[in-house]
Each structure stands twice: as C-alpha cells, then as structure tokens.
Amino acid sequence: xxxxxxxxxxxxxxxxxxxxxxxxxxxxxxxxxxxxxxxxxxxxxxxxxxxxxxxxxxxxxxxxxxxxxxxxxxxxxxxxxxxxxxxxxxxxxxxxxxxxxxxxxxxxxxxxxxxxxxx
Amino acid sequence: xxxxxxxxxxxxxxxxxxxxxxxxxxxxxxxxxxxxxxxxxxxxxxxxxxxxxxxxxxxxxxxxxxxxxxxxxxxxxxxxxxxxxxxxxxxxxxxxxxxxxxxxxxxxxxxxxxxxxxx
DNA sequence: TTCAATACTTACCTTGAGGTAAGTATTGAA
DNA sequence: TTCAATACTTACCTCAAGGTAAGTATTGAA
Numbered sequence: 004x005x006x007x008x009x010x011x012x013x014x015x016x017x018x019x020x021x022x023x024x025x026x027x028x029x030x031x032x033x034x035x036x037x038x039x040x041x042x043x044x045x046x047x048x049x050x051x052x053x054x055x056x057x058x059x060x061x062x063x064x065x066x067x068x069x070x071x072x073x074x075x076x077x078x079x080x081x082x083x084x085x086x087x088x089x090x091x092x093x094x095x096x097x098x099x100x101x102x103x104x105x106x107x108x109x110x111x112x113x114x115x116x117x118x119x120x121x122x
Numbered sequence: 123x124x125x126x127x128x129x130x131x132x133x134x135x136x137x138x139x140x141x142x143x144x145x146x147x148x149x150x151x152x153x154x155x156x157x158x159x160x161x162x163x164x165x166x167x168x169x170x171x172x173x174x175x176x177x178x179x180x181x182x183x184x185x186x187x188x189x190x191x192x193x194x195x196x197x198x199x200x201x202x203x204x205x206x207x208x209x210x211x212x213x214x215x216x217x218x219x220x221x222x223x224x225x226x227x228x229x230x231x232x233x234x235x236x237x238x239x240x241x
Numbered sequence: 242t243t244c245a246a247t248a249c250t251t252a253c254c255t256t257g258a259g260g261t262a263a264g265t266a267t268t269g270a271a
Numbered sequence: 272t273t274c275a276a277t278a279c280t281t282a283c284c285t286c287a288a289g290g291t292a293a294g295t296a297t298t299g300a301a
Contacts, residue, residue: 174259176259180259199268201268
C-alpha cells in the first residue's frame with residue numbers, strides 16, 4: 004500500500020485530526036458525502052472538478068481505513084459502488100463546522116479588502 | 123518571496139481556513155502563542171522540538187502576512203523579537219477547538235483499539 | 242464475439258514542502 | 272578589536288503528495 008504508516012503518535016488533538024483530514028480533496032469529499040448522504044465513485048468525481056481518479060480513490064481508501072467512510076459494493080453490471088459517511092465521518096464534519104465558518108468570514112474579509120486588480 | 127501566491131479563490135470556508143493553517147507547525151505555533159500570550163523566536167523554537175529555523179521563520183512570516191500573528195521588534199542587543207496572536211489568530215484558535223477535541227477522542231479510540239505490539 | 246459502462250489500477254513524472262547546515266547582521270561589553 | 276547572544280538568511284537537497292495517461296476487470300446486451 005502506498006498510503007502507509009499513519010495513526011502516528013500524536014502530539015495533540017489537532018495533530019490527530021489533521022492526520023485524517025489533510026489531503027487535497029478530503030474535506031471536500033467529506034462535504035459531498037455529508038451533503039448527498041450517498042455518492043457513487045463517478046458522482047464524486049464529477050462533483051470535485053479537477054480531482055484525478057488516482058487521488059480520489061486513494062483518499063477514499065484512506066478515509067475508509069480511518070473509519071470515516073463506508074464503501075458499499077453492488078455486484079451489478081456495470082459496476083456500482085456507493086460511498087457514505089460513517090458516524091465518525093459525520094462527527095468530524097461537525098467538528099469542522101466552526102473552522103469552515105471562520106474561513107468563510109476570512110474569505111469575506113479578504114473580498115472586502117481586495118485591491119481591485121486594474122491593468 | 124518563496125511562500126507566495128496564497129489567498130487564492132476559495133471553493134469553501136474549510137478551504138479558506140486550511141490555506142492559512144496548513145503547514146507542518148502552524149497549529150502548534152498557534153497553540154504556543156495562545157497558551158503563552160507572547161513568545162520570543164528562541165522560545166518558540168525550543169517549544170517546538172524538531173522545527174527548523176527556516177520553517178519556523180517562514181511559517182511566522184506567512185501567519186503575520188495572513189493577519190494571525192503580530193511581530194514586535196525591540197531594538198536591543200542582543201536582538202529581541204516577540205510574537206503574539208492577533209484577534210484573528212485567537213478566533214482561529216477557537217474555531218479549531220472542536221476539531222482538536224475530535225482528534226483527542228480519535229486518539230483515545232485508537233489507543234483503546236491498539237493491538238499491543240509485543241515482540 | 243464485441244461493446245458499453247463503471248470502477249478502479251499502474252507506471253511514470255513534476256512540484257513544492259520541508260530539512261540541513263553554514264553564513265549574516267547588530268551592537269554593547271570586555 | 273574581538274566576542275557573545277539572538278534572530279534571521281541562503282543555498283542546496285530530499286522525499287512524498289499529487290498529476291497524467293494508459294491499461295485492467297466485470298458481465299449483460301446486441
């Protein structure tokens with residue numbers, strides 16, 4: 004497995020949480036799954052413009068391993084796999100709430116301060 | 123400047139917050155400054171075992187630029203520089219609270235599940 | 242037998258975050 | 272004049288995260 008050794012000894016709670024949420028697309032995957040409840044691989048891919056299949060599957064696998072995401076395979080043709088959040092995934096998303104609000108306020112502040120880029 | 127182009131257009135609040143907090147030592151710097159109120163460069167360095175001077179100063183500069191950290195220079199010999207959190211830095215730290223608690227719970231859960239590594 | 246549709250998988254490459262270690266700047270004291 | 276003490280600064284290197292693009296697996300329908 005490429006995405007190996009994690010769950011290291013953590014120096015604080017933030018550290019432990021970051022270990023699980025750091026990764027370019029993870030917080031967005033979390034949001035998509037929380038928002039839609041259940042999403043297929045292809046739906047997630049379309050919902051995250053710019054993500055590569057490699058990174059999407061890699062992040063999903065890590066999140067599954069970390070107990071955040073549930074993976075349900077339907078033995079059909081064509082193949083169908085549904086992803087959803089576990090209880091841990093949902094609680095993580097909740098814990099990210101205040102951070103998201105802070106970021107929202109920051110973005111608004113930046114937009115207000117923004118010097119108009121006039122050529 | 124090496125640590126350039128940030129403040130990109132964000133796709134959500136988490137994204138905006140992560141832009142500011144991602145960096146190996148940033149959440150720890152945040153914690154140290156929140157905990158002590160004011161810290162000198164050398165004190166921070168000693169408080170973050172393993173950090174390199176290059177990364178410490180780079181992170182501090184970025185956080186100053188992002189309005190999280192205040193830098194106060196005392197024209198003395200030997201030189202003395204004190205770092206502290208701004209209001210934004212303090213509110214970010216608050217917003218990180220729930221995430222830290224989540225991580226704490228996760229760490230406890232992992233410790234409970236941990237298979238004893240017996241040689 | 243070939244194709245369609247979906248979900249991966251693999252090999253290879255690029256980029257940037259972060260580390261290492263040595264050097265610079267400042268100036269009062271000895 | 273040299274040194275001590277602190278806060279950087281710079282050049283160079285390593286490694287892993289992430290991107291690209293092509294290939295594989297599955298199986299019912301035509």
